[in-house]
């Protein structure tokens with residue numbers, strides 16, 4: 214009797230602790246979004262934060278497909294771009310008709326734009342998963358991108374559709390002229406969308422999507438049509454991509470064919486995968502990192518896409534769980550208290566790994582700048598790309614760095630194996 | 644009373660090869676029916692034909708009197724027929740709990756709902772907990788299905804199959820690859836969980852078959868050569884000749 218009493222009283226207590234932590238994480242996220250522009254208030258940073266916020270919504274919408282339903286799309290930007298166009302047209306219509314719709318409601322129309330197109334093309338697209346779906350998504354992406362240049366009345370041709378966000382009715386005195394106000398509008402929609410998309414993972418549909426991802430055949434024998442599951446998931450992904458597109462339209466006051474092209478589709482796949490598809494927060498990390506790198510690297514080097522490619526290949530080959538996967542690997546070790554046995558090997562690996570990275574950067578930049586002859590500035594040291602000294606330095610760093618780094622990586626693997634074995638013995642699943 | 648399962652004159656060809664030939668099978672409601680036969684006889688193919696995994700080339704299959712041949716697997720499942728697989732077929736990256744819960748969702752009427760929190764559906768939670776308890780996997784509820792031992796995966800396979808509460812349950816070699824002790828446990832489990840239901844089971848272990856089944860059908864080269872009570876099957880000369888051999892004594 215007494216054991217029954219204690220065991221029943223323990224369960225709600227644990228659940229309450231868990232939900233406290235859960236709401237705490239969300240609350241911290243919201244607070245960070247609110248205070249961020251108070252700490253970093255320069256215009257450039259505000260623009261960066263705004264872009265990152267949009268990229269997060271977009272990447273989370275993509276993960277409804279990739280991570281949760283197992284659909285690899287090469288054309289997700291179609292919904293993003295169409296959401297952007299829908300938002301621009303709506304803004305212009307609001308202004309010309311004098312409708313009483315203030316700017317913060319516009320992303321909803323972006324979402325509807327993305328959703329409607331998803332509802333139209335989704336049924337055929339999601340009939341099959343796997344390669345068939347991937348190929349069709351690529352085709353649809355190309356189709357829509359090229360149509361956007363042909364159908365001028367809707368897409369405005371090369372120049373796109375422009376709009377003026379400040380011409381819409383004011384809300385609580387906010388004109389949304391200043392970037393700060395736009396940032397808060399984006400942050401608001403980011404929170405709203407993230408909560409909605411997280412909630413979606415916890416619904417019957419969300420769980421069945423996971424089942425479809427894992428084993429579409431078996432799903433049919435527990436009463437579900439995987440095609441319908443994929444279709445509904447696709448529609449949700451289209452809606453939230455459209456919301457992100459609407460935010461972009463507000464931010465730039467323009468929508469053009471670049472929004473729905475293959476480059477955007479590639480970037481969102483890239484962000485989501487780098488961040489990690491197996492955890493809800495993975496795409497958030499990926500979107501932050503990729504947008505940040507994109508903004509930073511484009512100013513530093515012409516070869517920035519090459520670095521993206523290298524990072525992507527590295528993640529695919531060595532950390533298919535992405536950044537989130539790497540982080541979450543440590544959870545059982547933390548719980549089992551064996552993490553400290555691994556940390557020293559990380560520190561040992563830092564120096565040779567950085568040396569290797571510098572060697573690779575030097576080699577790439579040498580090739581990229583050889584004909585132009587611009588100096589390479591690496592951590593304040595200037596290298597001349599036409600000088601043999603630079604070539605030798607790059608070669609030494611790459612070869613030597615790789616050699617030593619591999620040894621240190623092996624040490625990490627060994628330390629990791631020992632720690633994980635102990636954790637498993639103590640009952641913490643890796 | 645109409646039969647739970649009625650297979651009439653079903654043929655199945657893969658290309659030019661006739662794998663199932665003039666298959667006739669009738670399983671009464673509440674009956675435990677075993678299908679036995681040598682490897683490659685077409686037992687799993689028969690399961691696939693009845694459960695809608697593949698469509699018959701000709702002939703018809705009825706479930707509780709309704710024609711189901713040509714329907715999709717999920718449509719047949721929604722009419723109350725559930726099957727397991729010979730090769731474990733679970734949701735590998737999801738936990739044991741999630742596996743069973745997914746199998747409970749349709750039957751409890753939640754379908755494609757995206758406006759309900761799956762964790763706060765009391766009847767789903769209770770039923771899932773009950774199934775986990777039944778298949779002795781409560782202590783493994785948070786383990787990804789892909790990390791279970793082989794025997795545990797087989798038990799989960801049974802759990803997913805019965806979770807919807809289907810009245811007709813088909814199990815394809817549920818004890819294959821299990822040790823004697825595991826087999827005994829699994830058989831007790833199957834006996835208990837299919838109480839009052841119609842069971843069709845494919846099984847190679849003759850002691851299991853003769854201990855469990857009310858009726859037995861013998862499938863050889865895609866054709867049922869005999870169907871009857873265990874006693875009748877034991878005595879049937881065709882069966883002795885074609886399949887049981889010396890084992891019959």
Ligand SMILES: Nc1ncnc2c1ncn2[C@@H]1O[C@H](COP(=O)(O)OP(=O)(O)OP(=O)(O)O)[C@@H](O)[C@H]1O
Nearest residue numbers: 657662680681682683684685686687688689729816
């Ligand atoms: N999709 C298919 N295409 C072609 N041939 C098939 C297909 N499925 C099954 N077969 C063939 O049909 C025959 C019967 O296979 P089935 O799996 O039904 O046998 P079984 O009685 O279940 O055997 P076992 O006891 O080994 O499980 C086999 O010869 C098999 O190769």
Ligand SMILES: [Mg+2]
Nearest residue numbers: 686687688729
């Ligand atoms: Mg078989």
